[in-house]
Amino acid sequence: MNTFGKIFRLTSFGESHGRGIGGIIDGCPAGIELDMDLIQKDLARRKPGQSKITTQRKEADQVEFLSGIFEGKTQGTPIAFIIWNKDQHSNDYNNLKDVYRPSHADYTYQQKYGTRDHRGGGRSSARETIARVVAGAIAKQILAVKGITIQAFVSQVGEVKMEKPYTETDLTKTDDNIVRCPDEETAAKMIERIEKAGKNHDTVGGTVSCVARGIPAGWGEPVFNKLHADLGFAMLGINAVKGFEYGSGFAGTKLSGSEHNDVFIHSKDGIRTKTNNSGGIQGGISNGEDIYFNVAFKPIATLLKEQQTVDKDSNEVTINPKGRHDPCVLPRAVPIVESMAALVLVDHFLLSKLNSM
Template identity: 65%
Template sequence: MGNSFGRIFRISTFGESHGLGLGVIIEGCPAGLPIDEDFIREEMQRRKPGQSKITTQRKEEDEFQILSGVFEGKSTGTPIGLVIMNTDQKSKDYSHIADKFRPSHADFTYFEKYGIRDYRGGGRSSARETAARVAAGAIAKLFLTHYGITVQAFVSQVGDLKLGKSYQELDLAKTEDNIVRCPDPETADRMIELIDQVRKDRDTIGGIVSCVVKGTPVGLGEPVFDRLHADMGKAMLSINAVKGFEYGSGFEGVKMRGSQHNDAFYQEGNRVRTRTNHSGGIQGGISNGEDIYFNVAFKPVATIMQDQESVSESGESVVVSGKGRHDPCVVPRAVPIVEAMAALVLADHLLISRTNKL
């Protein structure tokens, strides 16, 4: 239970952080889609650990192998099976917490639910599981290109350092120009300095990843419980360490009056447009053709290199201190994960939209 996502374009992931490897089964991908393995590899490189001084120093190249569903470079319409082998796991780094619960981790809840837990790096609850999602999301992105849909995410906040510009004012092509993945160079430098200082303090810090979807057609999303933004919210909240999701005007919208917040319509050629976009490209749970934009809030990484009070599996008071290799801030590596989950939602709804009218 709980390891699959989507209805038509559907993925099921498997594997643990310190097991032999991870993988994903992708069902519902239409036949004949060119599968660009170089593009998938590029997406995996954006998420992989050990890519800079402000990320975990675990060294995984995240090379993948496609086992099924692709023939002569194109999808066959059958399930696509893809695996990513682990090569640099150091399980001994976790032997000291074999019977101890790490604060704000899934250790306690997994143990209570299943009566057993994989303490090596968090097992199934580890963010390493998202490698499989990024691989699947890359294939979803390849599908979206045929509809002219693009998905671009970037880091807009680290701690209290906030990018004070809207996405329309930014050149999102600059997102990959720095290690924190913020498209504003000056703000990026300050974010990197902050994360590096937090790392030196043996602590962690949270942040926000913003995402923009362009080219979405009108009509994606299903009333009442399968609204597009509801599925997008579920996708984002399924990512490790995510604590919040807002789209369009989000929580800032409560400060406005209806006369300010309403998006007035106008006709542009044969297309209906809105003069503002407080709705975030979605109205009534259905896309209206404008840009979809949203924010995803990530908490500070739970593993810190400091002593913390906790309890053992037997209920004894213990002290836990983090060891091993961990991200001081997850948001730089979360950018491709957010994009991947958004692409999977959109691919699924595009296929659903084919079935609900003649």
């Protein structure tokens, strides 16, 4: 399954060390005026080599559109695009050709397909997410016309957690530092934690939080395509993601029903809820409040230190991988989370238009 979405659909292609990564977007409405600089800006937020706490692979990640856009506007036809790979060091992986790296997709890909591209993980590499960022950047521009904003940020790295709730935080400061945490004091501690992992040739995981604002009540389906279920499906499809929670999440299990219920009130903006433990979604349908959720990322599986494993013939071997790898994926994952959220929301926006016809 290389296609995501129901009406606004992205099909991605390419491998980490192939000629390039690209995609085809189908179902995009015609007449959308695109800001190419905004698309490229999101790609720059995801690209490698952007700071001292990310992999030093150097890629410009310049997108080239091949079809579907004329004079800066979408045509309603398939939008094809590609980002060429420039800085592959495929030889770094030659000694891993017949080896199954711990916690990677090497073994499972071999079992499923009977073959695999060992160069940087091939199709299972997080470099595939570059296609999602292009499509998500377009989706965000469609949603922006409706006054909808999506902002993700790093809220936890290892044991270092941002304690302040997002409602008391200036999320516009997210990109003011290299770890993409809007709280300056916490960001400094996060950077220190990532640098510590890197010096030890180790890795560290954490959490990316995301807030979507301006979504009207009524988006989502009540049974099999609940809005939160589609968001969870999208987030769990991102490389290295191990968990998803929305609204009060697991912390809500510690509350009583009377504490957790979101009481409806009348305001100048119409019917609202006094609290938002529901995370902006009730019965699988948006209720007009902020949609917010957390995405848990594991520590990156590639360690630049010795590990024990086996090869394809079940021989025990010791590996000491080379190459350029992130000690922490979180800063570069922020635009990916935003993009996948945008793809889900623009799809439900288009579905809501069909439901009202």
